[in-house]
Amino acid sequence: MNNETKKQTILGYLFLIPSLAVFAVFMFYPLLYTFYLSFFEWNMVKPVKKFVGLNNYIAVFRDPNTFKILGNTLAYILVLLVLNFVLPYILSFILSAVIRHGKSFYKAVFFLPSVISLVVGSILYTWILNPISGPVAIILGKFGIQMPFWSKTDGWVIAVLCIITTWKTFGYNFINILAGVSGVSQEVIEAARLDQVPMWKIFLDIIVPMSSATGIYVFITTIVQGLQYVFTPIKVITQGGPNYASSNLIYASYHEAFTLYRTGTSSAISILTMLLFIVLLLLEFKFVEKGVYYEN
Amino acid sequence: MKKNLKCLTALCMAGAMISLTGCGSSSQSTSADTTAGSASSEATTSAESTASGNGSKTVIEYWHCNAENQGGLTVDELVKNFNENNDHIEVVAKYNPDMYKGLMQNLQAEAATGNTPALVQIGWAFLDYFSNNFSYTSPQEIIDQYDASDKTFLTDNFLPNVLDLAVNSDGVQVGIPYSLSSPVLYINRDLLKEAGLSEEGPKTWEEVDSFARTVQEKTGKYGFYMQEPADFWAQQGLIESNNTSMLTKTADGKIQASFASPEGIQAMQMVADLIKDGAALHVSWDEGCQSFIDGNCAMLYTTIARRASVQKSAQFDVATVKSPTWGSSPRKVPAGGCFLAITAQTDEQKEAAWEFEKYLYSVESMAAWTIGTGYVPPRKDVADAENGLKSFLAENEMMKAAIEQMDGVVSWTSFPGDAGLQAEQMLLDMRDQIFGGQVTAEEGMTSTQDAINALLDAQ
Numbered sequence: 001m002n003n004e005t006k007k008q009t010i011l012g013y014l015f016l017i018p019s020l021a022v023f024a025v026f027m028f029y030p031l032l033y034t035f036y037l038s039f040f041e042w043n044m045v046k047p048v049k050k051f052v053g054l055n056n057y058i059a060v061f062r063d064p065n066t067f068k069i070l071g072n073t074l075a076y077i078l079v080l081l082v083l084n085f086v087l088p089y090i091l092s093f094i095l096s097a098v099i100r101h102g103k104s105f106y107k108a109v110f111f112l113p114s115v116i117s118l119v120v121g122s123i124l125y126t127w128i129l130n131p132i133s134g135p136v137a138i139i140l141g142k143f144g145i146q147m148p149f150w151s152k153t154d155g156w157v158i159a160v161l162c163i164i165t166t167w168k169t170f171g172y173n174f175i176n177i178l179a180g181v182s183g184v185s186q187e188v189i190e191a192a193r194l195d196q197v198p199m200w201k202i203f204l205d206i207i208v209p210m211s212s213a214t215g216i217y218v219f220i221t222t223i224v225q226g227l228q229y230v231f232t233p234i235k236v237i238t239q240g241g242p243n244y245a246s247s248n249l250i251y252a253s254y255h256e257a258f259t260l261y262r263t264g265t266s267s268a269i270s271i272l273t274m275l276l277f278i279v280l281l282l283l284e285f286k287f288v289e290k291g292v293y294y295e296n
Numbered sequence: 297m298k299k300n301l302k303c304l305t306a307l308c309m310a311g312a313m314i315s316l317t318g319c320g321s322s323s324q325s326t327s328a329d330t331t332a333g334s335a336s337s338e339a340t341t342s343a344e345s346t347a348s349g350n351g352s353k354t355v356i357e358y359w360h361c362n363a364e365n366q367g368g369l370t371v372d373e374l375v376k377n378f379n380e381n382n383d384h385i386e387v388v389a390k391y392n393p394d395m396y397k398g399l400m401q402n403l404q405a406e407a408a409t410g411n412t413p414a415l416v417q418i419g420w421a422f423l424d425y426f427s428n429n430f431s432y433t434s435p436q437e438i439i440d441q442y443d444a445s446d447k448t449f450l451t452d453n454f455l456p457n458v459l460d461l462a463v464n465s466d467g468v469q470v471g472i473p474y475s476l477s478s479p480v481l482y483i484n485r486d487l488l489k490e491a492g493l494s495e496e497g498p499k500t501w502e503e504v505d506s507f508a509r510t511v512q513e514k515t516g517k518y519g520f521y522m523q524e525p526a527d528f529w530a531q532q533g534l535i536e537s538n539n540t541s542m543l544t545k546t547a548d549g550k551i552q553a554s555f556a557s558p559e560g561i562q563a564m565q566m567v568a569d570l571i572k573d574g575a576a577l578h579v580s581w582d583e584g585c586q587s588f589i590d591g592n593c594a595m596l597y598t599t600i601a602r603r604a605s606v607q608k609s610a611q612f613d614v615a616t617v618k619s620p621t622w623g624s625s626p627r628k629v630p631a632g633g634c635f636l637a638i639t640a641q642t643d644e645q646k647e648a649a650w651e652f653e654k655y656l657y658s659v660e661s662m663a664a665w666t667i668g669t670g671y672v673p674p675r676k677d678v679a680d681a682e683n684g685l686k687s688f689l690a691e692n693e694m695m696k697a698a699i700e701q702m703d704g705v706v707s708w709t710s711f712p713g714d715a716g717l718q719a720e721q722m723l724l725d726m727r728d729q730i731f732g733g734q735v736t737a738e739e740g741m742t743s744t745q746d747a748i749n750a751l752l753d754a755q
Contacts, residue, residue, distance in 0.1 A: 044404065046429075130583050132518070133590040151580045152732060237580065239526045243728035259526075260717045 031274075038267035044257075056268040065244045066252075066269075073227065073248040075158050080226035083166040084173050085219055092178035093203050097189055107178070111171035118168045118229060122236040125164045126151075151238055154245040161246055164233045165226060173218050180214025181207055212292045220284065224277070249273040353386040354648040356414035356640065359403070361395045362669070370668030378655050385648045396422055396634060403430065403639075414640035414649035418471060420461065420631055420708040421527070424716065427464045432637045433646060435472050435653075442647045443654070453657065453675050461707050462635040465551070472657070473674040475633030475665075478705055479523070479533045480697045481620060482588060482596040482606055485613035491515050491594070497617040501534070504595065504620050505566055511594040512575040520576040521584035522567055523598040524731070528723040529630050530597055532709055534567070535560045536628035537621055542709040551712050553719070553748040556741035563622070565737035568730050578731045599632055600698035601670050607694060616697040619704070627704035633671055659684045672698045715751045722748055 038056055040049040060066050091110075095103055113121065131137050131147040140147050150156040184207055192202050208215065231250050234240060240247035240255055247255065249269060257266035358375065362368040368391060375389045392399035396419025406412060407430060418426045426432070439449055450459060450472065462471045481504070483497040488507070491514040498504045508519025523530045532542055540560035543551055570576035577584055577593055588596035589609045596606075597619075606614060621627045636653055640646040655661060662673045663684040672695070678684040679699050689695055711719040726744040729735045 126580070126582055127586070130586055131579060132577070132583070132587045132592045149577075149579050151583065152578050152728075241526075241724070241728050242732050243725050243734070260721060262718070 034267045034270050037263050038271050039264070041262075041264045043261040044263055052264065056264040057272070059265060060268050060272065065247075068244050069247045069249060069252045072158060072244075072246065076162060076227060076230055076248050077223055079159065079162040080165065080230070081219075081222055083162060084169055084226060085222045088170060088174040088177050088218075089181075089208070089215065090203070092174060092181045093207050096178060096182045096184075097202070097207070098199065107175065110174045113167050114169070114171040116168070118165075118232040119236055121168055122164055122233040125160075125167075125233075126237055129160060152242045154242070157238060157242070157246040161230055161233045161237070164237075165230045169222075169225060169229055173222060176218050177211070177214060180211035183214075184210045209291075209293055213294050216284075216288060216292050219288075220281075223280070249276075353384055354644055355386045355388060356645055356648045356652065358387050358389045358652065359392055359399055359413045359416045360389060361392050361399050361417055361419075361634075363391065363393070367665070367669035367671075370664055373668075374656065374661055374664060378652060382651075385651060387652050395419065400426070407431075412639040412641060414638065414645050415653055416637055416639050417474065417634040418637050419634050421710055421720075423462065423470060423635075423707075424464050424710050424712060426637065427466070427468065427470045430639060431641070432470060432639050434469050435638070435650075436469060438638055438646060438650045442650050449654070453677070455676060455702065457703065457705055458631075458674050461631050461705070465710075465712050471635040471637035472653070473631070473633075474636045474656070475669065475671040476674045476702075476705070477599045477601040477632040477671055478629040478698055478701060479530045479597055479619050480600050480616045480701070481618070482598065482614060482616050484588065484591060484594045484610075485615055487511060487515060487517065487591065487594040487612070495613075497595070497615065498620055499617070501537070501563065501566065501620045501622050505570065508570050508575040508595065509573070512573075515594075517591075518575065518577050518587065518593040520567075520570055520595045521579070521588060521593050521597070522576070523581050523584065523596075524578070524727065525581040526724060528720065528727065529599075529632060529708060531564070531723075531727060532630045533619055533628065534597075535563045536630070536706065537619070537625060538563045539622070539625050543711070551752065553711075553745045553752070556738075556745040559622070561737045561741050564727075564730055564741060568733065568737055571731055572733055600672060600695070601632065603670050603692075603694050603698075614694070616694045618697045618701045627701060628706045629701055629704050630708045631705050632708065663688070666695075670695075672702065711748070711752070715755050719748045719751060722751075 037049075039051060039053060041052050041056070042049040095106055099106075128134050129136055129147075129150065131149045131151075134147075137147040148156045150160045188206055188210070189202060192206060197205075227248060227250055230248060231254070234246055234248065234251045235254075238246045240251050244252075250273065253266045253269040253273065255266075256262045256269060358371075360368075360371050362371050371389050371391075375387050378385075378387055390413065392402050394401075396417065399417060400419075400422055403412070403416060412431075436450060439447060443449070450469075454473070458473050458476070459469065461473050461476075462469060464470050481497060485495045485497075488497065488511070489495055491507075491511045493507055493510055498507045504520060511517060511519035522534070535555055536542060538559040540555055540557045540563070542553065542555050544554040545551055567576060571578045577587060579587070581598070584593070585596060585598060585602060585606070587593040589606060591610075591612055600616070603616070619627055619629045636656070638646060638649045638653065640649045656665075657675055659675070659678050659681050660683055662675050662678045663681075665671065666673050666678070666685055667688055673679065673685065679689060680686060685695075689699070710716055722744050726740045730737050730740045
């Protein structure tokens, strides 16, 4: 390494310092502070924080609701992966390889909800999906189907909140995947077509592997963002109810801190959530990342 | 290695210099700012000194949670009117989003910096929390000190049960009730008529039960919805009217949950059975109100504060009746809304805060407040006064039910101590389970009462 390159390298590091400083203040410090708080009992007003050791963690594990919430969290992840990852993948394949006309129209239509606030969307959906007098209920009623009281029914409540979240995040994911899918060379696809390879095979054996770099990115953001986005409809519509049936780890952490003012328990849940996601990411790196195809 | 170090130091120094230059240029601009700032501050000072020509004004802050569509315009109007007619006090109204909880959080932050507003709105649920954690002055103390000629202001103008709403668990009068709401029963007269029921609506919960079932039978629509937001307020009214107290003080002065009495259980089970049989709705608050407004549900038990929106949107003959009773047992309706507390710290600020607060409680201001918000006036004599609500009430029959049941208003249960919020949450979980049909009222209420008492004992 000559002097010039060294200088360049060091200069590069120097340029990283500002963003590092911002991250330190707004990410790492709060993270450490959350870790610190998870060992104390405190309600944000009291002058003294009471040290309780691991009690907050023990309380979290002893609470049967924790496992219900964990189950909900996984259910949200699975449903959102189908709606927000698998579905846009298939649609973008259809749009880039199957359909010939009106591509930009569909792009615009799918992307439109992404620019609307999720709070607005949530309120809108409580009207549209009102189980007694909403338009959907009226249409279903014409076919003799009674709509479930979803906001108060276990299971249904998660499904509907996922749909609302999907309405918001679908377009963004779709545009991203479409970029990846469109990047797959047309010659390969044409060649496969000439050989009369069926469409579903083209999709699974050509499109998916060759666009996997984008795919994996959307896969991860679907999991992470999906859980954060789902917070908004939970907060607006159900507040985690009925009886925690729609709460997820992120809402539970918020609920503990800002409804019950138990910062210790809330921090413990946050830290556990982070650990869970670290494990998930490690698994992903170990098993999935290897198979990803990066063009460069 | 040495070379590396040298390089690094050089670069660090260069970096330092760059940042210093940055500082230099920014400090220049700062000085320019200061000049501009001092010029403007001079302007302000001169403006102030002109004002102080007629005696300098005391500036006080009034914190409220009334968004523009929830009485915020009335707050502005009242404050503007006060400022125009007062030569020594300037009130600055400050809106706090996210209701009483949001205000409480902001107050917490503000107190941490050592400042406090002079007058604040405190939601009933925060009565104990506020008085345990913040520094305030009790209204009678303020009156004795600054308004000695009107020592009996509180007892002259307020019903004792209304004043008691703002008394905390230590027996201290923390503030004066300001915004008052209570639950009433909204009825769809057209739908009741269609079902062959009395248009006057039910008077007792037993009648609510039979009315709801008849509506379902005769019209196929839902008979009843009881509000289910993230608080237990309306259910408290249902349970306490049936000779039950949410909380009881035991002989040794301990406060215990006591809602799982046979009557309390009967009350909750009645609603649960209506839901199970399809005669009542179990949906979220907004959905429930919407269903009533759409004409799909005949009776709605919710706060009088929703009157304006129900009245505006309903396309049928809508009316309100007083909160039902259980047989001949006395009616108990929990109070919603807030009280005003003085958090001013200096004598000058306290005196000014009281003068403004007293203005807010004048008959005219109270009437404006009721018209602008839908809250019931906490003060006596406003309803009948010519300069008060007389003409307004003549036109707004729907307010009457809430005003007439004022003698039955009780405090919104706030569980003592730090576990209070958690106890409230357990009540919500219990309600979900009972109305959802997962447990019977007896199982749910007994086990929740035990759990809450264990929680209260532990602290």
